[in-house]
Amino acid sequence: MATSDAIIKITSCSKHFGPVRAIDDVSFDIARGEFFSLLGASGCGKTTLLRLLAGFEQPTKGNIFIDGQGMAGVAPNHRPTNMVFQSYAIFPHLDVRRNIGYGLRDAGLSKKELDGKIDQMLELIKLPGFGSRAAHQLSGGQRQRIALARALIKRPKVLLLDEPLGALDKKLREEMQLELRALQRNVGITFVFVTHDQEEALTMSDRIAVISQGKVLQIDTPTSLYESPNCKEVAGFIGTMNFFDGTVKSMEEANAVVDAGPLGDVRTRPFAAKLPASGASITVAIRPEKINLNPSRPSASHNVIEGRMSAAAYLGDRSHYYVAVKGRNAPIAVAAQNVNAARSWLGGQDQPVWLSWREDSVILLDR
Amino acid sequence: MSTRADAGQPVEYSPSKVVEGNRYGWLFVYAVLYIAFLYVPPLFLPLFSFNDSIYVAFPIKGFTFEWYRQMAKSTGLLDALYNSLKVGAVVCLASTLFGMLAAKAMTRYTMPGKGPMASFIMLPLVVPGIILGIALLVLTNQVGLELSLFTIGVSHVLICVPFGMLVLISRLEGFDKSLEEASLDLGVNAWKTFWRVTVPLALPGIIASIMLTFLISFDEFILAFFLAGNEVTLPIYIWSQLRFPAKLPSVLALGTLILTVTMVLVAVAEWIRRRGTATTKPTAG
Amino acid sequence: MTSPAPIVRQDSRIQRFFLRHEWARGYALLSPTLAVMVLAMCLPVFMLAAHSFWTQNYLTIDETFTLANYEQALGWLWGAEGAKPIYIRLLWKSMQISFGVTVTTLILAYPFAYFLAFKVRRNKNLWIILISVPFLTSYLLRVFTWKIILGFNGVINSGLMSLGIISEPLEFLLYNPTAVLIVLAHAWAAFAILPIYVSLEKIDRSLLEAATDLGDGPFRRFWRITWPLSVPGVIASGLLVFIPTVGDYVTPKLVGGTEGIMIGNIIQSQFGKANNWPLGSALSIVMAIAITIVVLIFLYVMSLGRVRAK
Numbered sequence: 024m025a026t027s028d029a030i031i032k033i034t035s036c037s038k039h040f041g042p043v044r045a046i047d048d049v050s051f052d053i054a055r056g057e058f059f060s061l062l063g064a065s066g067c068g069k070t071t072l073l074r075l076l077a078g079f080e081q082p083t084k085g086n087i088f089i090d091g092q093g094m095a096g097v098a099p100n101h102r103p104t105n106m107v108f109q110s111y112a113i114f115p116h117l118d119v120r121r122n123i124g125y126g127l128r129d130a131g132l133s134k135k136e137l138d139g140k141i142d143q144m145l146e147l148i149k150l151p152g153f154g155s156r157a158a159h160q161l162s163g164g165q166r167q168r169i170a171l172a173r174a175l176i177k178r179p180k181v182l183l184l185d186e187p188l189g190a191l192d193k194k195l196r197e198e199m200q201l202e203l204r205a206l207q208r209n210v211g212i213t214f215v216f217v218t219h220d221q222e223e224a225l226t227m228s229d230r231i232a233v234i235s236q237g238k239v240l241q242i243d244t245p246t247s248l249y250e251s252p253n254c255k256e257v258a259g260f261i262g263t264m265n266f267f268d269g270t271v272k273s274m275e276e277a278n279a280v281v282d283a284g285p286l287g288d289v290r291t292r293p294f295a296a297k298l299p300a301s302g303a304s305i306t307v308a309i310r311p312e313k314i315n316l317n318p319s320r321p322s323a324s325h326n327v328i329e330g331r332m333s334a335a336a337y338l339g340d341r342s343h344y345y346v347a348v349k350g351r352n353a354p355i356a357v358a359a360q361n362v363n364a365a366r367s368w369l370g371g372q373d374q375p376v377w378l379s380w381r382e383d384s385v386i387l388l389d390r
Numbered sequence: 391m392s393t394r395a396d397a398g399q400p401v402e403y404s405p406s407k408v409v410e411g412n413r414y415g416w417l418f419v420y421a422v423l424y425i426a427f428l429y430v431p432p433l434f435l436p437l438f439s440f441n442d443s444i445y446v447a448f449p450i451k452g453f454t455f456e457w458y459r460q461m462a463k464s465t466g467l468l469d470a471l472y473n474s475l476k477v478g479a480v481v482c483l484a485s486t487l488f489g490m491l492a493a494k495a496m497t498r499y500t501m502p503g504k505g506p507m508a509s510f511i512m513l514p515l516v517v518p519g520i521i522l523g524i525a526l527l528v529l530t531n532q533v534g535l536e537l538s539l540f541t542i543g544v545s546h547v548l549i550c551v552p553f554g555m556l557v558l559i560s561r562l563e564g565f566d567k568s569l570e571e572a573s574l575d576l577g578v579n580a581w582k583t584f585w586r587v588t589v590p591l592a593l594p595g596i597i598a599s600i601m602l603t604f605l606i607s608f609d610e611f612i613l614a615f616f617l618a619g620n621e622v623t624l625p626i627y628i629w630s631q632l633r634f635p636a637k638l639p640s641v642l643a644l645g646t647l648i649l650t651v652t653m654v655l656v657a658v659a660e661w662i663r664r665r666g667t668a669t670t671k672p673t674a675g
Numbered sequence: 676m677t678s679p680a681p682i683v684r685q686d687s688r689i690q691r692f693f694l695r696h697e698w699a700r701g702y703a704l705l706s707p708t709l710a711v712m713v714l715a716m717c718l719p720v721f722m723l724a725a726h727s728f729w730t731q732n733y734l735t736i737d738e739t740f741t742l743a744n745y746e747q748a749l750g751w752l753w754g755a756e757g758a759k760p761i762y763i764r765l766l767w768k769s770m771q772i773s774f775g776v777t778v779t780t781l782i783l784a785y786p787f788a789y790f791l792a793f794k795v796r797r798n799k800n801l802w803i804i805l806i807s808v809p810f811l812t813s814y815l816l817r818v819f820t821w822k823i824i825l826g827f828n829g830v831i832n833s834g835l836m837s838l839g840i841i842s843e844p845l846e847f848l849l850y851n852p853t854a855v856l857i858v859l860a861h862a863w864a865a866f867a868i869l870p871i872y873v874s875l876e877k878i879d880r881s882l883l884e885a886a887t888d889l890g891d892g893p894f895r896r897f898w899r900i901t902w903p904l905s906v907p908g909v910i911a912s913g914l915l916v917f918i919p920t921v922g923d924y925v926t927p928k929l930v931g932g933t934e935g936i937m938i939g940n941i942i943q944s945q946f947g948k949a950n951n952w953p954l955g956s957a958l959s960i961v962m963a964i965a966i967t968i969v970v971l972i973f974l975y976v977m978s979l980g981r982v983r984a985k
């Protein structure tokens with residue numbers, strides 16, 4: 024991502040509502056043509072950030088540049104952005120055609136040109152023939168598409184989407200995720216997509232910014248976010264994670280040995296970036312699906328621990344197991360794909376099992 | 391098909407069952423009596439407007455249209471009616487406009503001192519009319535202005551703005567502010583957004599405000615009494631006629647006509663309101 | 676698909692100021708209405724207050740500061756020379772009548788509002804329209820119809836006489852404070868219902884169910900839940916009726932006779948026949964202050980009551 028090709032540049036931007044710091048000193052770039060997601064828990068400031076980009080709020084501090092142009096003092100109606108609102112904001116007094124054509128009413132197009140564009144949009148969102156429907160005759164999914172068409176017809180440089188799929192049921196949501204992603208590739212417009220659903224963000228995005236309490240914790244591709252989170256919060260927010268407290272015992276050629284209490288000594292993969300100092304207090308994190316479940320002690324000399332099965336949940340394609348180990352209150356979560364028929368050697372509760380994991384499955388995080 | 395499985399289903403549940411009680415209990419009787427108490431006095435208007443006697447008193451004589459004929463010939467009365475319509479028309483438009491501006495500021499913007507400002511605008515509701523009337527009279531006199539329909543109109547705008555604002559606030563709260571933001575976002579400026587989104591969606595409220603403020607102005611006497619110049623409005627004309635028994639029956643005839651017209655208007659307004667809620671309800675959420 | 680990208684426009688400094696500050700936009704929008712209020716209410720009331728410290732010689736106003744008008748209005752209280760008790764007594768009587776009107780109206784309106792809020796299931800609006808329609812007739816004519824009802828040859832007298840209950844028309848029906856009270860109570864009936872109705876309507880029905888569930892009978896439930904929650908509405912109604920009626924001069928003039936005269940009539944006559952604007956101004960200021968004091972005391976007592984209820 025060359026910064027020179029950034030369509031959005033946010034430089035130390037803050038937005039305060041009285042004492043609330045909705046956005047707290049945030050800086051990052053979004054590249055041209057990117058599908059960029061803002062991910063975070065409810066109330067973390069996602070909508071506020073989007074409204075700063077759209078111009079409905081002005082930053083308390085800092086600047087926003089869109090396509091190289093400073094946005095300070097540029098009204099929402101003069102910005103090269105368009106928005107799909109969380110509530111869709113379909114005009115109830117206009118039919119579908121007029122809703123979609125709303126933004127082009129003053130563009131000086133002839134009726135034929137405008138009709139052509141609207142038809143094109145109706146085609147794009149797969150609702151041809153819906154033009155004369157009244158706003159209240161539409162389902163949630165249809166409203167969502169019309170909100171999308173209404174924004175896209177303006178050919179914005181950036182499309183802002185505030186949890187556009189939040190109001191849809193699960194099946195429709197998954198369908199729309201794929202459709203939206205395909206559509207974005209098709210039109211080539213930069214999408215800034217707000218969601219609190221980590222799976223949705225992982226499925227759709229080129230890059231994701233994880234936000235918490237007005238701050239950006241990490242911006243990365245879905246893979247990097249999942250495989251190498253940079254802090255405990257990100258690791259915990261995206262997917263499930265087993266955390267263990269530990270102290271670094273030694274560093275051998277950039278491989279660390281960590282004393283992780285009940286887990287015993289844990290060895291980790293080579294570190295590329297910052298090396299923890301010997302004796303530092305850190306957190307060891309391992310994803311559930313990276314832990315192997317064995318009926319007997321595996322041959323490996325390290326990264327092995329014995330435990331007892333405390334609970335199991337069968338989810339069809341995979342199963343979740345919770346294994347209690349000595350000296351630790353919370354059981355360790357283990358996930359396994361049910362590739363073959365369910366593990367036949369597994370008996371009931373309290374059966375002794377052995378857990379093992381590879382060195383490169385271990386993530387070390389600051390405590 | 392009643393099976394045990396039904397037991398697990400949520401039972402159809404009416405949350406107000408407990409407090410409903412018998413709908414036609416003593417409260418219903420009371421309500422009917424109350425309505426009768428409200429209606430009986432005004433109903434003497436039509437009764438005596440058709441009574442064939444110059445005295446507005448019992449016993450009732452015969453039936454006549456004479457008073458309606460006299461009313462149609464009375465220039466003083468018709469002039470006053472025309473003045474009232476004129477003042478009412480300007481007042482209802484002006485106070486709805488001011489009410490709309492205030493309502494929009496109150497519902498769509500966060501700003502310090504909003505509560506006190508709202509109370510300030512509502513103040514004319516709780517200041518006795520006589521004080522507002524003489525205060526405006528004193529000011530008009532001090533500035534050297536002539537008393538006229540204009541001074542009456544100003545006083546009516548003052549007392550109508552709070553009503554307009556209240557009606558429009560409740561209407562503007564009825565639809566999402568993101569509709570207006572969506573319009574801005576699509577490149578339409580604030581002024582056009584107001585006309586293309588806010589006004590159409592607030593239309594039932596705007597109509598209600600126009601009708602309400604018109605009715606208030608049309609019937610207002612306490613302020614107009616102090617502020618009228620040579621040209622008078624209908625209530626002032628009626629006041630002057632109450633002393634002349636001979637003119638009274640035609641005043642009653644006019645009162646009856648006005649009552650009929652306003653009842654029709656109210657029915658129309660209610661019809662519009664119902665249509666309004668029917669078209670905007672499903673879009674919420 | 677080759678339509679031009681939107682042009683980014685930089686706005687002027689004033690526009691940017693408004694864009695940056697939401698409060699500035701809000702106040703800009705509010706300012707015309709505030710201007711109307713200031714010009715048509717604050718300024719006139721200020722002039723009225725100024726007038727109350729001046730004097731009038733026939734047609735000319737003497738603008739030297741004096742407290743003489745207030746002494747004339749209130750002097751009787753401290754025994755000022757030549758001060759008459761009439762103004763104080765009228766003010767006191769007006770307050771009593773208005774208080775009576777307010778209490779009567781509230782007592783009559785509450786059960787109706789309760790009925791509307793809890794017993795009417797559909798078409799509540801129709802009921803509300805039903806109670807407002809009588810008030811679409813001219814206020815003056817409505818007051819006048821009471822003269823027809825209460826008068827010497829009125830409905831009540833002729834009715835009673837034709838039934839043989841009385842032989843002579845009753846004369847005490849009209850032209851006294853009671854007549855004023857009845858007419859005013861009728862005039863304000865619909866206004867009193869609405870705030871009470873709104874406060875009752877807002878009560879969460881599950882609270883009432885909870886109370887029933889916890890073993891309250893209907894009367895206990897009303898007393899412990901419904902009534903306390905509707906008190907704000909009752910207060911609003913009370914103020915809405917009390918404040919304007921204190922200054923009313925139309926009703927007393929039409930049905931009050933000499934006994935039923937109120938402070939509003941005296942104030943009005945100062946701007947009419949008696950032609951003493953400064954005294955009239957002083958009297959209206961006194962009335963406004965008296966009303967404010969009564970309202971504040973009332974609100975204070977109510978707030979004490981509510982604190983104790985907690």
Ligand SMILES: Nc1ncnc2c1ncn2[C@@H]1O[C@H](COP(=O)(O)OP(=O)(O)OP(=O)(O)O)[C@@H](O)[C@H]1O
Nearest residue numbers: 040043044045064065066067068069070071072219
């Ligand atoms: N206009 C406002 N005035 C005051 N506080 C606000 C305003 N808008 C947002 N906030 C506060 O800023 C914080 C961030 O709000 P925001 O709406 O951006 O959250 P969000 O991440 O979009 O949450 P959600 O997922 O629930 O939509 C919240 O604490 C919110 O209360």
Ligand SMILES: [Mg+2]
Nearest residue numbers: 069070071185
């Ligand atoms: Mg949000």
